Amino acid sequence: MPATDLALEHLDETLAIPLAPRTSARSALVRSLSSLIDQLEARERDASGHACDVARLAVELASGLDLPPSDVRRIQLGALVHDVGKLAVPRAILAKPGPLCEAEWELMRLHPTAGEQFLGPVFDSRTALTDACMETVRAIVRWHHERWDGRGYPDV
Ligand SMILES: [Fe+2]
Numbered sequence: 001m002p003a004t005d006l007a008l009e010h011l012d013e014t015l016a017i018p019l020a021p022r023t024s025a026r027s028a029l030v031r032s033l034s035s036l037i038d039q040l041e042a043r044e045r046d047a048s049g050h051a052c053d054v055a056r057l058a059v060e061l062a063s064g065l066d067l068p069p070s071d072v073r074r075i076q077l078g079a080l081v082h083d084v085g086k087l088a089v090p091r092a093i094l095a096k097p098g099p100l101c102e103a104e105w106e107l108m109r110l111h112p113t114a115g116e117q118f119l120g121p122v123f124d125s126r127t128a129l130t131d132a133c134m135e136t137v138r139a140i141v142r143w144h145h146e147r148w149d150g151r152g153y154p155d156v
Pocket residue numbers: 082083111144145
């Protein structure tokens with residue numbers, strides 16, 4: 001089983017993310033998210049396992065901050081899909097072995113908003129996640145490259 005499936009299985013069964021158990025909506029959502037992550041990691045150079053690694057670190061951080069378990073579950077899901085907008089970035093850029101030029105960076109910097117747009121239909125077509133969970137995931141996807149000093153992206 002791919003690592004992403006394992007992470008989503010873990011998320012679903014041991015952390016009990018707010019999905020109605022054993023429903024087709026839950027299964028479809030897990031399959032959709034797993035597929036998005038697998039496609040992304042197959043396209044990007046050196047990205048294999050990145051989503052699961054980030055999710056694991058996010059859970060450790062959120063747990064260390066003593067956040068409520070429901071918040072930890074939302075953060076884990078957001079971390080798993082945080083880079084899904086890179087599906088909108090050309091493969092030649094994602095797989096480029098050297099540094100990116102400014103034009104390539106401009107495209108790369110679009111991936112948080114692209115990810116938010118990708119997830120909209122996925123979430124809108126499912127009723128398995130709570131509104132609070134969907135909002136947390138959307139926020140993580142959109143703002144995961146923002147910085148405290150304001151030099152991040154996509155928002156200025
Ligand atoms: Fe990113």
